[in-house]
Amino acid sequence: MDTAVPARADAEVRPGIRLRPVSIADVPALQDICLRTGDCGRDATALTRFPELLADVYATPYAHHEAAFGTVVQDEGGVAGYVLGCLDSAEFERWRQAAWWPPLRRRYPRPEDVEEGFDSGPLRTVATGTGPDPVWATHPSHLHIDLLPRLQGGGIGRVLVERVCAQLAAAGSPGVHLGVSARNPGAVEFYRRTGFTELARTAGGHTFGRSLAPGSTAPASTVS
Numbered sequence: 001m002d003t004a005v006p007a008r009a010d011a012e013v014r015p016g017i018r019l020r021p022v023s024i025a026d027v028p029a030l031q032d033i034c035l036r037t038g039d040c041g042r043d044a045t046a047l048t049r050f051p052e053l054l055a056d057v058y059a060t061p062y063a064h065h066e067a068a069f070g071t072v073v074q075d076e077g078g079v080a081g082y083v084l085g086c087l088d089s090a091e092f093e094r095w096r097q098a099a100w101w102p103p104l105r106r107r108y109p110r111p112e113d114v115e116e117g118f119d120s121g122p123l124r125t126v127a128t129g130t131g132p133d134p135v136w137a138t139h140p141s142h143l144h145i146d147l148l149p150r151l152q153g154g155g156i157g158r159v160l161v162e163r164v165c166a167q168l169a170a171a172g173s174p175g176v177h178l179g180v181s182a183r184n185p186g187a188v189e190f191y192r193r194t195g196f197t198e199l200a201r202t203a204g205g206h207t208f209g210r211s212l213a214p215g216s217t218a219p220a221s222t223v224s
């Protein structure tokens with residue numbers, strides 16, 4: 001898509017750890033990371049019949065349609081993390097309804113045809129799509145962030161959040177939201193510590209949001 005965002009050169013954020021824009025070539029890495037963090041931050045490999053399903057919902061479409069707001073983290077072992085932003089959730093979902101979900105609906109079973117379990121939620125999303133959500137009015141953007149364990153706990157998540165927030169703000173977004181499971185308290189604490197506040201809560205989880213009004217993001221020099 002043609003959206004003005006800050007120039008994004010590769011950036012070394014720690015010795016041997018670099019950030020760069022996501023590309024279609026990263027799809028296998030996105031699938032791997034999404035699966036290995038897909039059980040509320042833990043490895044979901046043993047829980048799913050469909051190893052690419054989580055990424056088909058939460059990662060891969062962003063590399064196809066919202067690459068301007070995606071960053072991968074690479075170390076000596078390869079790509080080991082990402083943040084994937086979406087500027088306009090409503091527009092993104094219109095695109096997924098038109099172009100993304102239909103082929104997946106032919107590839108995956110209908111949710112009612114599989115036993116209720118780990119795959120049921122993402123299969124329902126494939127079957128129906130998402131939203132609309134009231135939070136889109138004030139926080140139209142959203143994001144997903146996942147790091148493999150070897151990159152966790154070193155400040156990289158915070159760097160990624162600041163980077164994508166700066167990109168979304170520069171493209172004119174007034175706010176960004178995300179969903180997090182109540183079964184992932186570490187991520188809940190991470191979002192609270194990176195400037196997000198709770199917008200809504202359900203039995204299963206939280207919707208967090210962060211304003212992107214001018215002055216609410218870190219200086220561009222720290223997020224390039």
Ligand SMILES: CC(C)(COP(=O)(O)OP(=O)(O)OC[C@H]1O[C@@H](n2cnc3c(N)ncnc32)[C@H](O)[C@@H]1OP(=O)(O)O)[C@@H](O)C(=O)NCCC(=O)NCCS
Binds near residue numbers: 042154189194
């Ligand atoms: C959640 C995640 C993105 C955080 O990234 P990270 O690089 O580990 O976090 P950072 O080191 O940048 O931490 C930033 C702040 O959040 C806090 N934080 C991060 N993870 C935390 C945890 N598990 N428990 C409590 N606090 C945590 C840090 O203490 C730090 O706070 P401070 O700066 O005020 O001291 C990363 O751990 C991850 O990818 N986890 C697995 C996948 C996942 O759960 N993704 C989110 C799905 S909604």
